[in-house]
Amino acid sequence: MNNLGRNLALWVSIILVLLLLVNMFQPGSAQHTAQQLAYSDFVADVDAGHVRSVVMQNHNISGTLKDGTAFESYAPDDPSLVSHLVSKGVEVSAKPLDQDGSPLLRYFLNALPILLLVAAWLFMMRQMQGAGGRAMGFGKSRARMLTEKHGRVTFDDVAGIDEPKAELQEIVDFLKDPQKFTRLGGKIPKGVLLVGPPGTGKTLLARAIAGEANVPFFTISGSDFVEMFVGVGASRVRDMFEQGKKAAPCIIFIDEIDAVGRHRGAGMGGGNDEREQTLNQMLVEMDGFESNEGVILIAATNRPDVLDPALLRPGRFDRQVVVPNPDVSGREKILRVHMRKVPLAADVDPRIIARGTPGFSGADLANLVNEAALAAARLGRRTVSMREFENAKDKVLMGVERRSLVMSDEEKKRTAYHEAGHAITAVLVPESEPIHKATIIPRGRALGMVMRLPEDDRLSMSRNNAIAHLVVAMGGRVAEEVVYGKDNICNGAMGDIKMATRVARSMVTEWGMSEKLGMIAYVDDDQGGGFFGAQNRNFSEETAREIDEEIRRLIEDAYEQARNYLHGHVDELHRLANALLEYETLSGEEIRQIMRGQPIERAEEDEKGPINRRASVPQVSAGEERPAPFVAEEGSQTVPQPG
Structure with a gap:
């Protein structure tokens, strides 16, 4: 703002100076209307007695005729001109050359070019410094x-x-x-x-x-x-x-x-x-x-x-x-700091929010509180409730809801069975993290997601935990195979397969969890590699073949376990898929109630206020369906790397 004001003042000053100069050197109105006479015509008018008065300034002659007409002329070096004018009765007056300007103005006009050059130089230097050029201060600290x-x-x-x-x-x-x-x-x-x-x-x-x-x-x-x-x-x-x-x-x-x-x-x-x-x-x-x-x-x-x-x-x-990521107690304290300026509803419990955000950094938690406040403001609420915080957590973990995405009934049904397969295996596998939520609302690039959250902060991963990740990842594809048949599976499990392959490869090559290949690190991640990075191979082709075979064995064993779980719980699979089609989003407790055959009750809000509704499970039958054009992933399920 200060630079803009200085630049504006400089240009205004330059414009005013130019206007002043134009006004100073502009001839007067009498001069603009003066008649230009040749010297011979001027002498003839003097001889004829038509000239009333003249003003002589060196060789320049100006004056008026007896009829009031102004004139101007230029006289050569004629010494007898003045005596001739006086003899004809012409009023003669003379002016020096410097009578029209003051000495101060003359000095200013002489120094004006230098002043303009200095002003232009200062302006360019200030512009260079403002643009970050710092032509005269490269070695100065930018602290x-x-x-x-x-x-x-x-x-x-x-x-x-x-x-x-x-x-x-x-x-x-x-x-x-x-x-x-x-x-x-x-x-x-x-x-x-x-x-x-x-x-x-x-x-x-x-x-x-x-x-x-x-x-x-x-x-x-x-x-x-x-x-x-x-x-x-x-x-x-x-x-x-x-x-x-x-x-x-x-x-x-x-x-x-x-x-x-x-x-x-x-x-x-x-x-x-x-x-x-x-x-x-x-x-x-x-x-x-x-x-x-x-x-x-x-x-x-x-x-x-x-x-x-x-x-x-x-x-x-x-x-x-x-300075590590905070634990559950630290996350609660960080949430309370960021909630100081947010009007909270009575149902907000920072402890519950902290338990549901493992692995969040301080910046993530600040973003969570901000997203919840923005969501409440969009709805016109005066306070931020627990519902806004839950929605903000889902947005941060799983992405923004894509409710504008048009899905056919068959695609929604396939997505519901896919996510139901993930949810059932997550509940049945003992070593899996507790299921937090399942949804068939598209978020990000996924048509649906199942989110699992550990009860406590987990710093390491056992072999049983890694196998549980593989089984849950295979649950979606197995559910499609159980319902639609092996020949009618679609590409919805692409993200699950990628995640399972990464986990299995890390088990074999980094974590020493393969009995066949032993406790040997087969990758070098010192130069930016690692679990999700580019890994440098330092083993033979024969070892590479054994690694590929061991990865395939781990994934196929997990696929068989997921198939055994779901073939024994087909009724639960249908009930859970139907509930997802009706409610679109289910909590972990609701999923467990449906699997036990218990109806669920939830209070939903409409424009008039909260209403109670008991889940009614419509009957759908499995049938053939065209493959979904989008990728349905497990979602935000992440695998912690052992520290």
């Missing part, structure tokens, strides 16, 4: 100091990560009272590295340290150091630490430090030299010959494995604080 206008953040605003907060409390105490530690020979830590998955609150935690200690807080991204010009990044590192020394004690926060702190020697020449020079300068500034007393460097990354070892040694980043 920004957060002030009170950005909002002060304290540890009260950070919830769910009590252990990292307790470890960082010592940094706050040191900044507040350094003599408490220095009198015993202790030194303030030079660097703190915050490590954790995205969205766990690393940046918020760094701001909370500065807020608690009430010290200046500089923030910069790792990518802000590296430029296409060699040496710029190192210059910016030096300038950043110089700013920190002037404001000491202070905190400098570098977000995504892996952009500049990767292993050195990974490449030769090019832009890699600039990145390595920047890293070398940072290493020197953190633990070089010059001391940086009172300057604490806090960095955050979710890729600590790619950082240079010299950056992680004591004396530089003295402490590495792991």
Whole structure:
């Protein structure tokens, strides 16, 4: 807004100056109507006595005739002209050349070109700086100091990560009272590295340290150091630490430090030299010959494995604080923090929401609360109820509902049987996570989904749990085969097959859960591979053939188990599919009631208020059906990787 105002004022000033100049040099109305006379005609009029008065300004002559007509003429160098005019009775007056302008105006007009050049140069420089060019300041640090206008953040605003907060409390105490530690020979830590998955609150935690200690807080991204010009990044590192020394004690926060702190020697020449020079300068500034007393460097990354070892040694980043995803208690605390500004209904229980969101980060929970508030606002409600939170959780986990998707009755029926097969196997397999919800409402790219949630946070996976994932994944395809026959199955199980193949391959090649191939890691995921990444093979073709055979055996065994479960519960399969066709979405408890043969009752809302309805199960018979054109997956079921 300030730049816009300055630019507008500059252009208005230029336009006013131009208008002034035009007005100054514009001839008057009398001059515009003056008659131009040749000198010979002028002399003839003088001899004839027609001229009343003249004004002489050097060789320029202007005047009026006796009939009132104004005229102008130009006289040659004639010394006898004045005496001739006087003899004819003409009133003669003279003017010097500089009579029409003041000295100040003359000086201004002479300096005007220089002033315009200086103004144009200043304007271009300001435009270059505003566009980020910074032609005169490539080596200046881009660190920004957060002030009170950005909002002060304290540890009260950070919830769910009590252990990292307790470890960082010592940094706050040191900044507040350094003599408490220095009198015993202790030194303030030079660097703190915050490590954790995205969205766990690393940046918020760094701001909370500065807020608690009430010290200046500089923030910069790792990518802000590296430029296409060699040496710029190192210059910016030096300038950043110089700013920190002037404001000491202070905190400098570098977000995504892996952009500049990767292993050195990974490449030769090019832009890699600039990145390595920047890293070398940072290493020197953190633990070089010059001391940086009172300057604490806090960095955050979710890729600590790619950082240079010299950056992680004591004396530089003295402490590495792991900021993990919160547990159920931490999620409840985070939800309560984000719910402070949200008017809640009486039925909202953060504990229940926390139990239903395993694996959620702090950012995911903030998004959940925001989605619930937006949903309540769209409905015109004054408070946010538990129903909005459940819908928001389903939206985050499974995607947005696609109620506008037109599905035929046959496709809905096939989808209902497919999801009923997943739900029944999830209930019957003992090692499976409890089923949370089943729906045939299209979400994302899936026509229907079955969501399972563990009762507690699970950090590891047993072999029985992995086999249960395979059996549940095969339940949808088996249900289609039981109802429609083996020749009438469709492509709806494509997502299930992919997920089952990933789990089985990890069991064989990474987790050592194959009796035939033993406890050997057959993949190398040090360079970005892993469970969902590209894996590097380090085994022979014969071993690859055995791995493929073992994966096929695990999936086929799971398929046979799912077939045994569903062939023994065909009646439950029909009842559950019919209920899904009627209600479209069923909770885990409702699914178990239907499998026990009990009717379900639920209170639904219409425009007039809540109404009670008892589930009536229409009879549908299995028949042939054309394949569905969309992919029906199990949905948001994820497989945790052992940590």
